[in-house]
Amino acid sequence: xxxxxxxxxxxxxxxxxxxxxxxxxxxxxxxxxxxxxxxxxxxxxxxxxxxxxxxxxxxxxxxxxxxxxxxxxxxxxxxxxxxxxxxxxxxxxxxxxxxxxxxxxxxxxxxxxxxxxxxxxxxxxxxxxxxxxxxxxxxxxxxxxxxxxxxxxxxxxxxxxxxxxxxxxxxxxxxxxxxxxxxxxxxxxxxxxxxxxxxxxxxxxxxxxxxxxxxxxxxxxxxxxxxxxxxxxxxxxxxxxxxxxxxxxxxxxxxxxxxxxxxxxxxxxxxxxxxxxxxxx
Amino acid sequence: xxxxxxxxxxxxxxxxxxxxxxxxxxxxxxxxxxxxxxxxxxxxxxxxxxxxxxxxxxxxxxxxxxxxxxxxxxxxxxxxxxxxxxxxxxxxxxxxxxxxxxxxxxxxxxxxxxxxxxxxxxxxxxxxxxxxxxxxxxxxxxxxxxxxxxxxxxxxxxxxxxxxxxxxxxxxxxxxxxxxxxxxxxxxxxxxxxxxxxxxxxxxxxxxxxxxxxxxxxxxxxxxxxxxxxxxxxxxxxxxxxxxxxxxxxxxxxxxxxxxxxxxxxxxxxxxxxxxxxxxxxxxxxxxxxxxxxxxxxxxxxxxxxxxxxxxxxxxxxxxxxxxxxxxxxxxxxxxxxxxxxxxxxxxxxxxxxxxxxxxxxxxxxxxxxxxxxxxxxxxxxxxxxxxxxxxxxxxxxxxxxxxxxxxxxxxxxxxxxxxxxxxxxxxxxxxxxxx
Numbered sequence: 001x002x003x004x005x006x007x008x009x010x011x012x013x014x015x016x017x018x019x020x021x022x023x024x025x026x027x028x029x030x031x032x033x034x035x036x037x038x039x040x041x042x043x044x045x046x047x048x049x050x051x052x053x054x055x056x057x058x059x060x061x062x063x064x065x066x067x068x069x070x071x072x073x074x075x076x077x078x079x080x081x082x083x084x085x086x087x088x089x090x091x092x093x094x095x096x097x098x099x100x101x102x103x104x105x106x107x108x109x110x111x112x113x114x115x116x117x118x119x120x121x122x123x124x125x126x127x128x129x130x131x132x133x134x135x136x137x138x139x140x141x142x143x144x145x146x147x148x149x150x151x152x153x154x155x156x157x158x159x160x161x162x163x164x165x166x167x168x169x170x171x172x173x174x175x176x177x178x179x180x181x182x183x184x185x186x187x188x189x190x191x192x193x194x195x196x197x198x199x200x201x202x203x204x205x206x207x208x209x210x211x212x213x214x215x216x217x218x219x220x221x222x223x224x225x226x227x228x229x230x231x232x233x234x235x236x237x238x239x240x241x242x243x244x245x246x247x248x249x250x251x252x253x254x255x256x257x258x259x260x261x262x263x264x265x266x267x268x269x270x271x272x273x274x275x276x277x278x279x280x281x
Numbered sequence: 282x283x284x285x286x287x288x289x290x291x292x293x294x295x296x297x298x299x300x301x302x303x304x305x306x307x308x309x310x311x312x313x314x315x316x317x318x319x320x321x322x323x324x325x326x327x328x329x330x331x332x333x334x335x336x337x338x339x340x341x342x343x344x345x346x347x348x349x350x351x352x353x354x355x356x357x358x359x360x361x362x363x364x365x366x367x368x369x370x371x372x373x374x375x376x377x378x379x380x381x382x383x384x385x386x387x388x389x390x391x392x393x394x395x396x397x398x399x400x401x402x403x404x405x406x407x408x409x410x411x412x413x414x415x416x417x418x419x420x421x422x423x424x425x426x427x428x429x430x431x432x433x434x435x436x437x438x439x440x441x442x443x444x445x446x447x448x449x450x451x452x453x454x455x456x457x458x459x460x461x462x463x464x465x466x467x468x469x470x471x472x473x474x475x476x477x478x479x480x481x482x483x484x485x486x487x488x489x490x491x492x493x494x495x496x497x498x499x500x501x502x503x504x505x506x507x508x509x510x511x512x513x514x515x516x517x518x519x520x521x522x523x524x525x526x527x528x529x530x531x532x533x534x535x536x537x538x539x540x541x542x543x544x545x546x547x548x549x550x551x552x553x554x555x556x557x558x559x560x561x562x563x564x565x566x567x568x569x570x571x572x573x574x575x576x577x578x579x580x581x582x583x584x585x586x587x588x589x590x591x592x593x594x595x596x597x598x599x600x601x602x603x604x605x606x607x608x609x610x611x612x613x614x615x616x617x618x619x620x621x622x623x624x625x626x627x628x629x630x631x632x633x634x635x636x637x638x639x640x641x642x643x644x645x646x647x648x649x650x651x652x653x654x655x656x657x658x659x660x661x662x663x664x665x666x667x668x669x670x671x672x673x674x675x676x677x678x679x680x681x682x683x684x685x686x687x688x689x690x691x692x693x694x695x696x697x698x699x700x701x702x703x704x705x706x707x708x709x710x711x712x713x714x715x716x717x
Contacts, residue, residue: 220476
């Protein structure tokens with residue numbers, strides 16, 4: 001059963017990964033011959049002052065977008081899990097951003113936020129005509145906002161499904177015990193969503209390591225290097241500067257960081273995988 | 282690194298319109314029915330002219346059609362490198378020559394055209410001799426110069442300057458004195474598409490030349506140790522930061538891209554008073570700016586001198602031409618098609634006319650004789666004067682340098698304009714990659 005998946009994973013995951021690992025020990029401009037270069041590329045990666053900065057920006061994007069997305073996704077998911085009819089309509093509307101490509105979203109936001117021709121200038125609202133993408137902190141904030149706008153619908157969907165899995169008998173029992181809606185949320189819904197939170201957080205955190213298209217179009221890593229996340233740094237080194245060796249080194253770092261975080265999240269969340277909290281257990 | 286970076290446009294003088302494209306060249310063995318592929322840039326008016334030239338060629342050579350694919354400028358720069366590295370290169374590679382062409386040539390990815398040009402002197406002799414410099418690597422010609430000569434020009438909006446009550450700048454201190462006046466009128470002094478980074482670089486190119494002469498950057502190009510620490514270089518870097526600090530550039534410049542032409546829109550909508558940009562923007566401003574160009578509101582001049590500077594005020598910088606190379610991985614039949622295209626279609630009479638009609642100077646000897654009848658005659662005369670009168674016509678830095686040195690340069694230029702590095706730090710960062 002696992003054979004096709006394994007085959008695909010090997011062909012498109014493992015083999016390219018090994019290729020990148022090999023490339024990180026070579027010097028290659030992407031055009032000419034590939035020459036072995038020992039640890040030269042790694043030395044270049046670790047002595048580049050841009051690396052700690054990019055790591056820091058990546059960490060900021062990762063943690064802040066998690067902080068914004070998780071509570072909002074849970075609340076929306078819980079809300080949408082309700083049975084009322086209008087919620088079905090709303091959930092379709094909330095789902096819309098997920099249907100747009102990252103590139104389209106980035107181009108749209110870039111146009112809307114343009115300080116000279118954007119929404120603020122068009123509507124004559126001075127508050128909206130900030131230099132959104134031209135100031136380091138604002139630009140980072142905008143990136144996190146747009147990322148959240150794009151991905152909250154997806155995570156809401158996950159939570160919506162998970163909430164619907166919670167047996168109604170638990171809520172009925174709680175009601176008999178006199179628990180209000182807020183108490184029910186914290187004592188039943190949230191604990192029951194634990195595994196879903198781990199899954200959703202893993203997707204968010206590991207996914208945010210590879211944010212590229214959106215940021216590339218919105219800010220291209222700028223202003224200066226304020227939003228130059230690791231994936232963008234890798235692209236610029238590899239495909240613009242023609243330094244495939246160091247770029248491969250950064251790719252390996254990205255893989256290691258991603259794996260480490262995924263394992264860590266599993267450990268945090270998966271401690272009592274076997275314990276059932278369902279009725280009759 | 283033996284390529285002369287700068288070349289005076291020596292013999293632009295007309296030896297009569299030598300515009301009959303020699304059909305003797307190239308087409309000898311064109312049979313085989315194999316067409317060729319050709320990648321180039323989007324953006325009007327160039328896009329339409331490129332397409333029309335290919336269409337004319339395909340009509341005349343229905344058995345060997347050329348397939349043209351067009352990309353946006355910034356995207357193209359990475360796309361073409363990746364394609365060539367992956368062995369998926371188009372037959373005909375459009376480019377800017379210089380450092381990138383050198384990496385192609387050193388990797389044997391492009392055809393050496395030296396002997397072909399020797400066999401087809403008619404093709405070679407009708408083009409500006411100065412245009413061949415950036416297409417030449419170690420004395421071998423790897424690219425055919427094409428299209429137009431594109432110096433960088435200081436554009437201004439006459440209506441805006443009149444409203445503010447200032448004249449076009451005559452010196453650097455004049456610029457610095459104008460900035461607060463223009464800002465006070467609620468207009469940005471200079472438009473700038475800073476996210477594209479090479480747009481900021483144009484400022485440094487001129488300030489380096491006007492302050493210290495062409496030798497300052499030539500030393501960098503030649504790989505001299507610590508060339509960026511030259512006091513004139515530091516002075517020029519300081520000047521540009523002075524202008525940033527004085528709010529010389531439009532609000533939000535670091536998030537504006539040149540690919541969207543928003544920087545040009547700022548000038549023709551009157552939100553900015555001036556703009557330093559390539560001469561190719563004249564055509565797009567004519568096309569997009571309503572009656573801005575046709576009503577004579579667009580002013581233009583060469584970059585003004587810097588007080589006490591060593592550079593000649595006639596010096597300019599930009600693209601001495603564009604360049605077409607042939608992939609060495611193409612089949613013989615495809616190469617023949619490409620050479621026939623070079624000899625019979627590139628810069629043929631109709632293309633030359635189209636470039637002149639849209640406000641550009643094609644790199645064909647005798648182009649100046651055709652200016653007079655054009656609706657843009659005044660602009661074309663100015664442009665031809667800048668290009669042919671320049672003591673030094675330097676190639677754009679990011680095109681002259683190797684891709685890795687260019688990326689470090691652009692990265693640091695973005696930080697310089699963001700005021701997040703000092704001129705000294707900028708020089709240190711770039712000294713570290715000199716000659717790489």
